[in-house]
Amino acid sequence: MIVLNGGSSSGKSGIVRCLQEVLPEPWLAFGVDSLIEAMPGAGTGIEFAADGEVSVDDAFMTLQAAWVTGIAAMAHAGARVIIDDVFLGGARSQEGWREALAGLDVLWVGVRCEAAVAAGREIARGDRVRGMAEQQAELVHRGVVYDLEVDTTHTEALDCARTIARAMARPVLSGSR
Amino acid sequence: MIVLNGGSSSGKSGIVRCLQEVLPEPWLAFGVDSLIEAMPGAGTGIEFAADGEVSVDDAFMTLQAAWVTGIAAMAHAGARVIIDDVFLGGARSQEGWREALAGLDVLWVGVRCEAAVAAGREIARGDRVRGMAEQQAELVHRGVVYDLEVDTTHTEALDCARTIARAMARPVLSGSR
Amino acid sequence: MIVLNGGSSSGKSGIVRCLQEVLPEPWLAFGVDSLIEAMPGAGTGIEFAADGEVSVDDAFMTLQAAWVTGIAAMAHAGARVIIDDVFLGGARSQEGWREALAGLDVLWVGVRCEAAVAAGREIARGDRVRGMAEQQAELVHRGVVYDLEVDTTHTEALDCARTIARAMARPVLSGSR
Amino acid sequence: MIVLNGGSSSGKSGIVRCLQEVLPEPWLAFGVDSLIEAMPGAGTGIEFAADGEVSVDDAFMTLQAAWVTGIAAMAHAGARVIIDDVFLGGARSQEGWREALAGLDVLWVGVRCEAAVAAGREIARGDRVRGMAEQQAELVHRGVVYDLEVDTTHTEALDCARTIARAMARPVLSGSR
Numbered sequence: 001m002i003v004l005n006g007g008s009s010s011g012k013s014g015i016v017r018c019l020q021e022v023l024p025e026p027w028l029a030f031g032v033d034s035l036i037e038a039m040p041g042a043g044t045g046i047e048f049a050a051d052g053e054v055s056v057d058d059a060f061m062t063l064q065a066a067w068v069t070g071i072a073a074m075a076h077a078g079a080r081v082i083i084d085d086v087f088l089g090g091a092r093s094q095e096g097w098r099e100a101l102a103g104l105d106v107l108w109v110g111v112r113c114e115a116a117v118a119a120g121r122e123i124a125r126g127d128r129v130r131g132m133a134e135q136q137a138e139l140v141h142r143g144v145v146y147d148l149e150v151d152t153t154h155t156e157a158l159d160c161a162r163t164i165a166r167a168m169a170r171p172v173l174s175g176s177r
Numbered sequence: 178m179i180v181l182n183g184g185s186s187s188g189k190s191g192i193v194r195c196l197q198e199v200l201p202e203p204w205l206a207f208g209v210d211s212l213i214e215a216m217p218g219a220g221t222g223i224e225f226a227a228d229g230e231v232s233v234d235d236a237f238m239t240l241q242a243a244w245v246t247g248i249a250a251m252a253h254a255g256a257r258v259i260i261d262d263v264f265l266g267g268a269r270s271q272e273g274w275r276e277a278l279a280g281l282d283v284l285w286v287g288v289r290c291e292a293a294v295a296a297g298r299e300i301a302r303g304d305r306v307r308g309m310a311e312q313q314a315e316l317v318h319r320g321v322v323y324d325l326e327v328d329t330t331h332t333e334a335l336d337c338a339r340t341i342a343r344a345m346a347r348p349v350l351s352g353s354r
Numbered sequence: 355m356i357v358l359n360g361g362s363s364s365g366k367s368g369i370v371r372c373l374q375e376v377l378p379e380p381w382l383a384f385g386v387d388s389l390i391e392a393m394p395g396a397g398t399g400i401e402f403a404a405d406g407e408v409s410v411d412d413a414f415m416t417l418q419a420a421w422v423t424g425i426a427a428m429a430h431a432g433a434r435v436i437i438d439d440v441f442l443g444g445a446r447s448q449e450g451w452r453e454a455l456a457g458l459d460v461l462w463v464g465v466r467c468e469a470a471v472a473a474g475r476e477i478a479r480g481d482r483v484r485g486m487a488e489q490q491a492e493l494v495h496r497g498v499v500y501d502l503e504v505d506t507t508h509t510e511a512l513d514c515a516r517t518i519a520r521a522m523a524r525p526v527l528s529g530s531r
Numbered sequence: 532m533i534v535l536n537g538g539s540s541s542g543k544s545g546i547v548r549c550l551q552e553v554l555p556e557p558w559l560a561f562g563v564d565s566l567i568e569a570m571p572g573a574g575t576g577i578e579f580a581a582d583g584e585v586s587v588d589d590a591f592m593t594l595q596a597a598w599v600t601g602i603a604a605m606a607h608a609g610a611r612v613i614i615d616d617v618f619l620g621g622a623r624s625q626e627g628w629r630e631a632l633a634g635l636d637v638l639w640v641g642v643r644c645e646a647a648v649a650a651g652r653e654i655a656r657g658d659r660v661r662g663m664a665e666q667q668a669e670l671v672h673r674g675v676v677y678d679l680e681v682d683t684t685h686t687e688a689l690d691c692a693r694t695i696a697r698a699m700a701r702p703v704l705s706g707s708r
Contacts, residue, residue, distance in 0.1 A: 014655030039206075075243075120549070302371070
């Protein structure tokens, strides 16, 4: 499995599509966006404040936990899975995934983008609540440990994907991954 | 769990959104469309012929099987899940789901729509390969056993959803469901 | 030209796509949705209240007036054009169009749908502010004069489109159209 | 008026959204994508070959010409309009616009992006026929004369938009623009 974590408008989705293109085998891609889309009214227990702050309640966390369990089961069943998520809880969010993914080979990838650049791309894409990019740019990486980090500020999504694909191809010497 | 099966343009997605609205608890909704979207290039090993015939290969079946396993795991983990699928293999497709969902309480719902009406709605929606609606209208129900059937030919999605919700509320007397 | 007027979720877009299919010549289709999409932030001077009430200000009206002028110019330049609009101002809205379209052959079509049914379809489609369907179902037809009315409550979009297409094919005896 | 011309995946749409954000007045934005969407079956007389080559026939050209006339009429009626187009015919395409826009104050902007980078972004966005970005990167600029050129290869959409907005703010000394 590959888990990408980065703030809103940091370019995760583009990297995911490029990864699906450059990786030799078919990989399934899921993410927090597809989870929210699966919820009633396109989002249960998640609120987007006018300033871009995102808050989730227990109902959201419960559904998310079941979803994470299901994603892990897909991987255990043999599917190659790429996840893109926004670790609003930083290290705590990673811990949740880590527990669910126990026993699976996971590459943890941080997707960084300078806050000001991500905020500009948020305007350019035009389909996101303003302010999320800036609010999340640093927040989501707090205390998170990665095998690899990419930065879309000056690097194209396809190049980031190639870097990740090369890391996947590397022999794993220890059980650390 | 609720599993809806019906041909393309039979109105499954509308019923799902209405179900998420009328059911008192939050339900997650996944379907074959979200699976295809998760695949590389938005569809691996699935082909849409010019006449609307859909064929899938082993690569697709393998990813789908892992996905079904994951959906079942979400339900086992406590999530309420609505699935909308197109049983291209009829009874055989249902058997695959039945095995994966063993031990879960499932309501099987057939979503029917007269082929000519579904074909008209396929034109009206404008985002589907033409011919799928007509090809699948009967095909997907062959040999499939339902707890409940709804027909969108003359019944609105919301009314179909209410019928299904009432069936969910009924006390289960035997373990048959 | 064909101008369709009806409330939100009355089924105008579906009828438009079917009209483009059944009419023998290529027709361009524009509507209030495409106008809003053309505006900054996907909507300048238009507000959707929580109860579905839509209000527009002078800035919106000014842009809309220029847009209407442009649509009329496309028709004068020889394009066949289908418009779908929501006459929030009823007869007054029609008057605005009528002035802009002076000298053009226009078929005015009312698209009706029972408020309760439109409200149900608003839930089923899942991408509209709730309440608009019900608020607009009667409102938009007040004082508006049509050549033809269709009702999607019990009639499919394709059948409505065929009815409209037949009306287009009819010889025009007077200059009234 | 502002007319942006650039190849597929050169970043025109993002610049347009940023322009609508940074320009002090409300601007309407239309483009070849919105024209194609207005056509029957989402594209009449336009063909996308497997290698990304785009060809259009007379039916398309006729509808496009009427559309251009209408856009010019919107501008004459007082609307500020941003166009993003793909000049498949290079200088010839510009000539068509120039005739239609006679008498209007137009800023011609070339949007460049290195072919390889645009091709990578085409993969990342995932919703375009592959090959268009590369085929069009140089082609669309042949013989076209600009007031201003921006290059998204290493410059963000928002920065390109700011450059264009500054050019709009400059006093026009001659009638050349």
